[in-house]
Amino acid sequence: LSRGVFKDVAIHDETGFVIAGAGARLPQLITECVRRGLGGLEALAGIPASVGGSVIMNAGGAFGQTCDHVIRVHALDRAGREHAFDRTQIDFGYRRSRLNHLILTGVEFSLDQGDPDALRAELKRCMAYKKDTQPLASDSAGCVFKNPTLRQAIEGVGEAGQRVSAGMLIDRAGLKGERVGGAEVSGQHANFLVTREGASARDVIGLIGVITERVRETYGVELEREVVVWERTP
Numbered sequence: 444l445s446r447g448v449f450k451d452v453a454i455h456d457e458t459g460f461v462i463a464g465a466g467a468r469l470p471q472l473i474t475e476c477v478r479r480g481l482g483g484l485e486a487l488a489g490i491p492a493s494v495g496g497s498v499i500m501n502a503g504g505a506f507g508q509t510c511d512h513v514i515r516v517h518a519l520d521r522a523g524r525e526h527a528f529d530r531t532q533i534d535f536g537y538r539r540s541r542l543n544h545l546i547l548t549g550v551e552f553s554l555d556q557g558d559p560d561a562l563r564a565e566l567k568r569c570m571a572y573k574k575d576t577q578p579l580a581s582d583s584a585g586c587v588f589k590n591p592t593l594r595q596a597i598e599g600v601g602e603a604g605q606r607v608s609a610g611m612l613i614d615r616a617g618l619k620g621e622r623v624g625g626a627e628v629s630g631q632h633a634n635f636l637v638t639r640e641g642a643s644a645r646d647v648i649g650l651i652g653v654i655t656e657r658v659r660e661t662y663g664v665e666l667e668r669e670v671v672v673w674e675r676t677p
Contacts, residue, residue, distance in 0.1 A: 462551050478563075581629065588666040624643060
């Protein structure tokens with residue numbers, strides 16, 4: 444999906460209606476929409492995703508999530524049949540869309556008309572926050588774990604039913620700087636694994652295992668991966 448019509452983008456300035464191929468790059472789409480005075484996607488600044496990928500996992504952060512402005516999704520099933528789903532037909536939730544069984548081909552957004560200068564200022568604010576709190580200059584795949592919902596109260600962490608920061612749990616478990624081979628827990632944000640030259644997928648997966656076990660032992664919390672690990676089957 445990295446070529447041809449799958450990367451095409453059509454932006455209608457008068458209506459705020461945007462049609463983007465699933466292979467279009469999200470950061471470039473955000474920048475172009477802001478330049479044209481269309482707001483909403485700037486909340487996703489700093490997420491290194493394709494448009495389709497951001498929808499599949501409902502990517503987001505402190506300022507919003509992808510589904511906030513999605514109105515329709517186009518996809519193929521595994522038999523090659525075309526489908527279109529309105530927003531109301533999609534079961535979006537925290538870092539999920541339940542569309543993983545499909546191949547997304549395009550997404551329609553409805554954005555808000557606004558002042559380009561104000562939107563650029565908001566985009567810069569979002570990016571400044573990310574740069575201050577996340578290792579954007581390092582090689583990483585973004586946040587590794589979803590923020591868990593506590594099944595029971597943990598003193599100093601949160602109450603039962605509360606969603607808490609995975610990074611906080613990893614940090615408090617003493618894992619900042621923990622390394623397996625060329626993979627390391629970031630000293631800036633513990634939910635990011637950064638890699639050094641020579642790092643392998645085995646290193647990253649091994650470190651994910653170390654983190655999962657330590658947080659389980661320390662807090663009794665089972666962390667769930669946000670990143671997707673592709674495994675070869677026999």
